[in-house]
Amino acid sequence: MKSLLYLNIFTIIFLTACSPVKKSQLASCPKGSYKVPSWKSPFLVTFEKALFHTTLDIKGNHLSGITIIKRTSDTSFHFTFANEIGITYLDLDILKDTFHPLYIFEPMNKKSFLKILAYDLKLLLFSDSNYGNPEKFIQKSTGKEVFSYPGMNLFVWPDSETGRITKLAGWTTPFDAAIIGFNPVSDTFPSHIIISNPRIKLSLEMNLLGR
Amino acid sequence: MNNPKPVLMAFIFGLLCTAVFPQTKPLSRADASEVINRISEVSKSTLSIESHFTQSKEISVIREKIISKGVFYFKKEKLLRWEYTDPFPYLVIFNNDRIYVKDEDSENHINIQSNKVFREINNILIGAVKGTLLSDSKNFQSSISDLRDLYQAILVPKNPRIKETLSEIILYFNKSDYTVEKLMLREVSGDYTSIEFSGKKINQNIENEKFTIP
Numbered sequence: 304m305k306s307l308l309y310l311n312i313f314t315i316i317f318l319t320a321c322s323p324v325k326k327s328q329l330a331s332c333p334k335g336s337y338k339v340p341s342w343k344s345p346f347l348v349t350f351e352k353a354l355f356h357t358t359l360d361i362k363g364n365h366l367s368g369i370t371i372i373k374r375t376s377d378t379s380f381h382f383t384f385a386n387e388i389g390i391t392y393l394d395l396d397i398l399k400d401t402f403h404p405l406y407i408f409e410p411m412n413k414k415s416f417l418k419i420l421a422y423d424l425k426l427l428l429f430s431d432s433n434y435g436n437p438e439k440f441i442q443k444s445t446g447k448e449v450f451s452y453p454g455m456n457l458f459v460w461p462d463s464e465t466g467r468i469t470k471l472a473g474w475t476t477p478f479d480a481a482i483i484g485f486n487p488v489s490d491t492f493p494s495h496i497i498i499s500n501p502r503i504k505l506s507l508e509m510n511l512l513g514r
Numbered sequence: 515m516n517n518p519k520p521v522l523m524a525f526i527f528g529l530l531c532t533a534v535f536p537q538t539k540p541l542s543r544a545d546a547s548e549v550i551n552r553i554s555e556v557s558k559s560t561l562s563i564e565s566h567f568t569q570s571k572e573i574s575v576i577r578e579k580i581i582s583k584g585v586f587y588f589k590k591e592k593l594l595r596w597e598y599t600d601p602f603p604y605l606v607i608f609n610n611d612r613i614y615v616k617d618e619d620s621e622n623h624i625n626i627q628s629n630k631v632f633r634e635i636n637n638i639l640i641g642a643v644k645g646t647l648l649s650d651s652k653n654f655q656s657s658i659s660d661l662r663d664l665y666q667a668i669l670v671p672k673n674p675r676i677k678e679t680l681s682e683i684i685l686y687f688n689k690s691d692y693t694v695e696k697l698m699l700r701e702v703s704g705d706y707t708s709i710e711f712s713g714k715k716i717n718q719n720i721e722n723e724k725f726t727i728p
Contacts, residue, residue, distance in 0.1 A: 352576075352578070354580065354601070356601070356602050356617070356618075358617075358619070358620070365620065365622055367604075367615070367617055367620075369571075369580050369582075369601075371573060371576070371578055371580060373576045373578060375576065381573075381575060381576045383573050383575075383576075383578075383705075385571055385580070385705075385707075387582065387596075387598055387604050387606070388569075388596070388606070388635065388639070388707070389569060389571040389580075389699060389707025389709075390635065390679060390699070390701070390707070391701055391703050391705050394573070394575070394703050394705070396575075405575060405703060406701070406702065406703030406705075408679065409678045409679070512601045512602065513601070
């Protein structure tokens with residue numbers, strides 16, 4: 304009985320530790336006192352394709368190059384990241400529920416890395432507000448609104464003026480906890496996107512070159 | 515009476531194919547050897563190259579092209595500078611065993627000896643620009659064809675490490691001066707990158723500072 308209790312405590316601590324957002328930094332709002340916003344990933348709003356100057360930093364290794372993201376159907380995107388000289392690092396088909404690596408540069412062909420990248424890109428490309436009723440919080444340090452979708456392990460920071468998302472945070476395991484920032488939110492499409500996985504020290508930064 | 519239309523259509527189609535897809539004619543062993551010797555002679559006498567380049571990366575699955583442009587400098591033996599200006603400024607300097615990469619936000623120093631992938635890329639780029647890859651029978655199997663005013667050399671890697679990334683390297687040499695006009699790196703993924711040189715200046719003085727790694 305005691306060991307079961309310890310196991311439960313351990314599980315709660317473990318799951319809480321997975322979150323890239325500390326609940327202690329959020330002040331909850333009473334249920335029913337707020338309107339739930341409708342939001343979508345910028346890649347789901349009249350998006351065809353975009354070209355980005357990209358840098359990928361992982362565990363002290365730095366790669367740079369160009370990324371092209373193209374919407375290939377209502378439920379799929381193609382993602383290619385190549386260095387400036389043209390050698391492909393990553394060539395991927397990303398579907399809402401699956402992920403097909405078409406080509407991975409051999410030194411990057413690690414199952415654990417690809418699993419995390421798959422989650423990051425799905426979070427970036429397919430997130431929207433159709434995840435049920437979120438809880439509203441106010442971030443104590445910034446005063447910004449944060450909505451939490453508990454069943455999805457997802458936190459969203461919508462911009463109160465434009466309704467566009469400024470930040471996303473989500474996770475499925477302790478290792479893939481990701482934070483995605485979008486800047487600026489005033490234009491139709493963000494010109495700067497940064498994805499970070501603090502636990503594995505991965506940072507993928509994309510600066511828009513053209514659409 | 516026979517309908518002449520199909521014959522006429524076939525003729526026009528043939529003409530169009532010839533115009534759009536220039537035919538390559540493989541060189542005999544003797545002719546290929548002669549071309550390799552000429553390229554090798556030119557390579558030996560080439561002390562420096564300065565040229566503009568247009569790079570096109572073709573992503574086959576989604577039929578998209580990424581175009582980059584810039585200026586390229588080479589100085590014998592192993593000094594190379596790729597200065598990209600479009601679509602964003604980016605600089606790569608290969609100085610013997612060191613590589614320096616600078617983009618808008620960061621600078622990076624890479625030691626070729628400790629990075630096998632960069633070492634191979636460095637060797638391929640220098641060999642391709644100088645034309646010496648053609649004589650590298652240890653790492654490449656080569657074949658040469660006649661293509662109008664160019665010679666086309668197809669190099670298939672033998673080295674397993676290169677084979678992981680590149681399936682073919684295609685070099686196009688100008689028939690009049692035997693210098694590289696264009697190179698294509700065909701990747702295992704089916705994508706390819708072509709780099710076309712223009713406004714080449716051969717053996718003009720290039721300051722060593724161009725290749726200095728800070």
